[in-house]
Amino acid sequence: xxxxxxxxxxxxxxxxxxxxxxxxxxxxxxxxxxxxxxxxxxxxxxxxxxxxxxxxxxxxxxxxxxxxxxxxxxxxxxxxxxxxxxxxxxxxxxxxxxxxxxxxxxxxxxxxxxxxxxxxxxxxxxxxxxxxxxxxxxxxxxxxxxxxxxxxxxxxxxxxxxxxxxxxxxxxxxxxxxxxxxxxxxxxxxxxxxxxxxxxxx
Amino acid sequence: xxxxxxxxxxxxxxxxxxxxxxxxxxxxxxxxxxxxxxxxxxxxxxxxxxxxxxxxxxxxxxxxxxxxxxxxxxxxxxxxxxxxxxxxxxxxxxxxxxxxxxxxxxxxxxxxxxxxxxxxxxxxxxxxxxxxxxxxxxxxxxxxxxxxxxxxxxxxxxxxxxxxxxxxxxxxxxxxxxxxxxxxxxxxxxxxxxxxxxxxxx
DNA sequence: ACCTGAACACCGTTCAAGT
DNA sequence: ACCTGAACACCGTTCAAGT
Numbered sequence: 001x002x003x004x005x006x007x008x009x010x011x012x013x014x015x016x017x018x019x020x021x022x023x024x025x026x027x028x029x030x031x032x033x034x035x036x037x038x039x040x041x042x043x044x045x046x047x048x049x050x051x052x053x054x055x056x057x058x059x060x061x062x063x064x065x066x067x068x069x070x071x072x073x074x075x076x077x078x079x080x081x082x083x084x085x086x087x088x089x090x091x092x093x094x095x096x097x098x099x100x101x102x103x104x105x106x107x108x109x110x111x112x113x114x115x116x117x118x119x120x121x122x123x124x125x126x127x128x129x130x131x132x133x134x135x136x137x138x139x140x141x142x143x144x145x146x147x148x149x150x151x152x153x154x155x156x157x158x159x160x161x162x163x164x165x166x167x168x169x170x171x172x173x174x175x176x177x178x179x180x181x182x183x184x185x186x187x188x189x190x191x192x193x194x195x196x197x198x199x200x201x202x
Numbered sequence: 203x204x205x206x207x208x209x210x211x212x213x214x215x216x217x218x219x220x221x222x223x224x225x226x227x228x229x230x231x232x233x234x235x236x237x238x239x240x241x242x243x244x245x246x247x248x249x250x251x252x253x254x255x256x257x258x259x260x261x262x263x264x265x266x267x268x269x270x271x272x273x274x275x276x277x278x279x280x281x282x283x284x285x286x287x288x289x290x291x292x293x294x295x296x297x298x299x300x301x302x303x304x305x306x307x308x309x310x311x312x313x314x315x316x317x318x319x320x321x322x323x324x325x326x327x328x329x330x331x332x333x334x335x336x337x338x339x340x341x342x343x344x345x346x347x348x349x350x351x352x353x354x355x356x357x358x359x360x361x362x363x364x365x366x367x368x369x370x371x372x373x374x375x376x377x378x379x380x381x382x383x384x385x386x387x388x389x390x391x392x393x394x395x396x397x398x399x400x401x402x403x404x
Numbered sequence: 405a406c407c408t409g410a411a412c413a414c415c416g417t418t419c420a421a422g423t
Numbered sequence: 424a425c426c427t428g429a430a431c432a433c434c435g436t437t438c439a440a441g442t
Binding site for chain 2: 107110111112129152153156157159160162163164165166167168170171174176177179182185186189190192193194195196197198199201
């Protein structure tokens, strides 16, 4: 499978990230050790420090890769459609579906596994995360322009939508809420609550 | 300070839980080691296993204690009042305030630090957590009875309210949402969105 | 119902020496 | 740009022996 010698295989950095993603998905980040990771990837234990300063740095890269996967999962062609409600529905369903299908990954992304210093930057650190959020803000703005939502701070409205999806995802994957049969009902109600709650009142 | 001999001090089990709570609050659960904990409490390293099967068992007890603290924080005398909106507001504010004031504790409570098996029990494991949730369900039911909320599955409605508060808390304490000046606006909008979204339509 | 002290397997990380 | 192999400090956990 390897392209060249036993020593130097093509792209160790990407292999580490990709394999770590698989291992976290399977068993959670708590069981991810550098020893297992390097063994799985076929590298030596110290090779990892050629590409990453520490385990935390590696995890940050894995988180970044995970946000790219999430972005791909929820990216539906919302640009063409004029039906914002349907766009919100699709995005929300894909978002929660991603969390349910990848609970360990989702926990790693938001679970504060790495002590990230956000005090200084004063902005969302992860670029992929920021991009996804700004897409949501744009959609909210469009909903305002079309008269679906009342005119208000679009960032706050987007934050609230995100909070609902994030909260639902977390409660579901962590087993705080036991919903098996009527997951669709729960999601529908959450969506309609938000849509109705933000509707233009006249 | 100690009541009797240097060896046997009154209640080691409670001391461990209480001290662990303080240590987690200060530096997060990742930095909580049994060695530090027993040293802080003045016990030997192996003494911990007289009261807890493992570190995970200890953490579960600490989480339980944390839920009791949360329950005390959000418990407002909602029984007397007939103003459900005000009750929701008080509960929500206290809930988020607890999370913001105790981010490390809150993360421990919901952060899946201990791999809890919920598949078998099929119900919320933590008793304190269940109690708080059922209080919320009762309040939602009351709001339905009084005609504030539309008639629907009260459990789902309560879940959605909890999701919003939980999502907001997580995004805030983990720095995904940088809100400093207009935190009140964010909370007000989240509350009004839910109240309006669940209102009886007629 | 604790204590001391030693031991174990397992971590992340570093380093000297090779290719 | 990797490798091997050894080492370090730090974990959770166990155990034999005391009081």
